[in-house]
Structures are given as structure tokens and as C-alpha cells.
Amino acid sequence: MIVAENLVKEFRLTERKPGLVGSLSTLFTREHRIVRAVDDVSFTIPAGSKTAYIGANGAGKSTTIKMLTGIMTPTGGRCLVRGIEPYRHRQANARSIGVVFGQRSQLWWDLSVPDSFRILRRIYDVPDPVYRRNLTLYRELLDIDALGTTPVRQLSLGQRMRAEIAASLLHDPAVVFWDEPTIGLDMVLKDAVRHLVNHVHRELGTTVVLTSHDIADIAAICDSALVVDRGRVVHQGSIRDLLRTAERRSVVFDHRGGPDPGHACARIEQELPGVHASPAEDGRIKVDYPVDRFTSRQVLAFLLERFDLADCYAPEPDLEDVLRRIYAGGRSAPRTTGVAGPGQGDAA
Ligand SMILES: Nc1ncnc2c1ncn2[C@@H]1O[C@H](COP(=O)(O)OP(=O)(O)OP(=O)(O)O)[C@@H](O)[C@H]1O
Ligand SMILES: [Mg+2]
Incomplete structure (x- = not known):
């Protein structure tokens, strides 16, 4: 089970004034802007569910997933993944989760995919039969052998995403957080990835949290939806309930x-x-x-x-129409407040 309780994440950004004089004045007085990317968010994601975390660009999805995976610490509130606060116990949390950030690689750039897998197998202490079973699955569905021994940095986006997806599942995690996992994949591979995650969910009861701007991913994978708008949860429930808001x-x-x-x-x-x-x-x-x-x-x-x-x-009703209405209602920057005074820009 995944729980968020009044979760808040703020970023403090230094406002830079244009021009040379402006840049110099930034050295003395710093104007800050607080961006509230996640604004008092509470939700419960039941174990074994497949939840779509949905929202327009900038709604705060990736920031929330970064807190759930322990990469970022909340400014306020807390979250729990299987009873663990991820940012306090990153290692313990990492054992039970699998992560894909479509926008950012989790793999070692200079290593080939087979080498990366061998290291992950050691790190997670993956038993032989599990490792073999999963590799067979990735060969079948993701054509993982075709990636050869090319270093990850030389792979195309779609090739890298296949490796990222496989890597996130290699240790049979209880929870997977997939943030835009199908970015850069062609239609055939998108289908294969949807099939793979549904297969893993059926066989192992894996909890799936997915963000995607591809509505077909959501329709093919998820049973529940959590919709966020400018940092706030605006819908939580089944996809069917969401459609009823049409x-x-x-x-x-x-x-x-x-x-x-x-x-x-x-x-x-x-x-x-x-x-x-x-x-x-x-x-x-x-x-x-x-x-x-x-x-x-x-x-x-x-x-x-x-x-x-x-x-x-x-x-x-069409899910895309329902979401278009929600997104259009909140198509603006997240809440910001101006704060003047000394201090430093903070990215995390
Ligand atoms: N490291 C950071 N420093 C400052 N602001 C940030 C940082 N990360 C995110 N933000 C801001 O927080 C808000 C939420 O960003 P986030 O990446 O969580 O959105 P998202 O819902 O994942 O959007 P997308 O669909 O485009 O991936 C945005 O306004 C973004 O500019
Ligand atoms: Mg994002």
C-alpha cells in the first residue's frame, strides 16, 4: 500500500533580472519565488492496483514520484511505501520498488545492457531462476538481445526505454513506479510493454503506478486513476468513476x-x-x-x-475528452509566491 499524507513539495527559485546590471544586483539582493509543485496531496493506492497518475504538464506528477521513490524529501507531510518513508530509508525502499523515469536514465551510460543487468542482479541479489525467467520474458517481448553490447549512451531513445523497463522489473519488485515509460516507443513496442506489465501484475500481484500522456497506455494498463491539477488531487477512484464525470x-x-x-x-x-x-x-x-x-x-x-x-x-465517454476538460480548467503555472531576502536557489 502507498500512502501520501498532506504531501507538499516546494522549490525555491532565485529570480534573475535581465541584463548585466540585473545579474549583478542578483549577487546582493536575491528575489525568490516559491514554486509549490505538490500542494497538500493525500491519497491511498491499494496494494496490487494499477493506478494512473494523471495530470497536465507541470501538474506535479514526477515530483510526487520522486518523493515516493526516495529521490526527493517532502517540504511538508509525508509518504509511505509499504510502511517505509522512502526518503528516510532509500535502500530498504529500493529493494521493493522498480523505477522508470522516461525523461532520465536509471542505467549506467558507459555500460552495455547485459553488463547493467549483471550488476543489477548482484545489487538486488536476484535468484537464478527469477533472473532467467525474467530475461526470457524480455527476450520474447522487448527483443532485448537486439540491443547487443552497445553502451547505453549510444542507444536510441526507444532502445534505451526497453532496457529501462526491463531493468525496473528484473528483481520482481512489489511496486513499480513508471513515469512516462513508453516515451519514444513505436506502436508495436508500446503494445509489448503494456502486455509485459499486465503479465507481471497478473503473475506477481505487482502494484503499478504509471504516468503517461498516452491515453492508450492508461486504458490498456490501469484500473484506477489519481488525477492532479496544479499540485492538487482532483479525482481519485476507478477509471470508470472518472469517465462518469464526463x-x-x-x-x-x-x-x-x-x-x-x-x-x-x-x-x-x-x-x-x-x-x-x-x-x-x-x-x-x-x-x-x-x-x-x-x-x-x-x-x-x-x-x-x-x-x-x-x-x-x-x-x-471518451477518457481523452474528460481529461482535456480537467487540464483546460487548470492550464496555468503552479501556485507561486514571491519572497524577497537572502538565501540560495534550491533545486531539491
Ligand atoms: N528541480 C526543480 N526545481 C524547480 N522547479 C521544479 C523542479 N522540478 C519540478 N519543478 C516545477 O514543479 C512543477 C511540477 O513539475 P513536475 O515535473 O512534477 O510536473 P509533471 O506533472 O511531471 O509534468 P510533465 O507531465 O511535464 O512531466 C513544475 O512547475 C516544474 O517547473
Ligand atoms: Mg513528469
């Missing part, structure tokens, strides 16, 4: 006889204000309605009365 839903129907699709759409929009009707594939019609004005029952009753329905279904 402001618009739709019904697709097919009808016999009656007006042609163009006329049918015009009629629906005229009689149901705020509804958008459009011809869908195979002559079907898609009716898109705002949930604060109509219930699905009302829309269906209207369609049954006006048309001779041959078929009708309600597609799931």
Missing part, C-alpha cells in the same frame, strides 16, 4: 424509414436544445448531449417516440 455523453442509433440522416439530425437538434447530432458510420446517427440538461432516459424516450429504432447503444 459533461457530455452520447447515444448512437440506427432507424428504419423516416427522414434521411441530415434531416433527422436537424430535427433532433431543433427539438433538444444543446444536443449535437451528427451522421455516424453506416447511416447511424450519433446524438451527443450535455448531462446537466438531459438524462439518457430522456434522450432515449425522445428517440423512441420520433424514430423507428432498429439499433441503439451508448458508447463509453
